[in-house]
Amino acid sequence: MLSVEALAFGYGAREVGAGVSFTLGAGEVLCLLGPNGGGKTTLFKTLLGLLPAQAGRVRLDGEDLSRWSRRRVARALAYVPQAHAAFFPFTVRAVVLMGRAARLAPFAAPGRADEAAADMALATLGIGHLADRIYTEISGGERQMVLIARALAGEPRILVMDEPTASLDFGNQTRVLEQVRRLAKTGIAVVLSTHDPGHAFLCADRVALLHGGRLVALGTPEATITRESLRRVYGVDVAVVPLPEHGCSVCTPILA
Template sequence: MGMILTVGDAAFSYDGTRTIFEGVSFSVDRGECLCILGPNGTGKSTLIKCLINVLPLDAGTIELDGREITSLSRTEVARQIAYVPQAHQIVFPFDVIDFVLMGRAPHLSLFASPGRADRKVAEEALVTVGIDHLAHRPVSEISGGELQLALIARALAQQPAVMVLDEPTSHLDFGNQVRVLRLIERLAKEGIAVVMTSHFPDHSFIIPQHVAIMKDGGFIAVGPAEEVLTPGHLGTAYGIDVTITYVEEAGRMVCIPSVCRTP
């Protein structure tokens, strides 16, 4: 089976002189999840914007289902790639169902309104993420965790082949972090290719698939979580000593940071 999303030797700079990232290569197939880790300012969010064709690469390629992404219209990209931004303050009090229904926009003509079939897709997306009971609540009045689930539901309403999430657990409490991660894992198992960024290495043990570690605008390692998440790789990325150990009560490996190194 061909990879649904393939990135080859990608590079980007905002001003043509200071490189944000370069030499980035990876691929993701349907049903796979890639978690991109790395410290602040290393280029993760900029890479995400390139993946959804908001920013053009300076060099390299991004292929979506075998086609160069720059050859596709924004609508064609949106029909295959759904983007979930970091949760943010919603000002307008749309009902949650109407907020999710916005995800149907790539499937509608310019002046068309969502129909009964589109509403059914949105309702099913709410059921999938477990917040259908909030359908008629103003999206501006729900909690941060509920808003993150609504954002994922909106992305699901696009019926994408690929879902790209920028720090989907940012600002969430401990319980909601795990709920969102388990939902992402389930969506991948149902056949969606997932690319997500995170500041927390443990997230890659909760969703145990593939990991890339980004540092200074490039990948220092990419591959299966058990091979990439090593004390050496994490120490290089974050500048601290890290212990990785199996916790029987949790049933998985965990990352434990130690004292920061002396400069």
């Protein structure tokens, strides 16, 4: 469905990364791992068309996304930021309804179908009870779920999630990752970034390791997340401990 081909990305003449290639199929979760400053957010902005590619291409169903209108891109790909500063006391339902913007004609007001899509997104994530709450007054974990619901309301084919578990407590991190897996089962493709390699074992089909703007490994979590690869990318010693009874592994740093 989505094909990234020898992509180079950055800001103006400054290159942040290059030579990045991968594919993403319907219902697949790709987890992007890498240190701060490694190019993850810049790569996401390029995938979304917010930054022009310096080289290479991003294709969806074989079509070059750089030739698509912003409205068409927004209908296919939805973005979930790692943080969102809200300054106005919108209700949660109103925030989620904003995700329908790409589906509306210019200057048109949301109709019943749009309101139904927003309510469906809230119900899908199990947060319908928050609909009438004020967005600025709910918890950080609840706001993150609302941002995912806002993205879902636009009925995208692909979700791009920039560190969706950042600043969340342990329980809310788990809930967000559970929702990622559930959304993938409905056929939505997801590409997300995280700073916790263990998250990839919980929700990802494949893992891409980004270091210095280059893709240094791509494959299943079991094949890609190893003691050696994490030492190379993060510069620290890490133990990767399999949990056979749970079908996953945990990662923990080894202190000198």
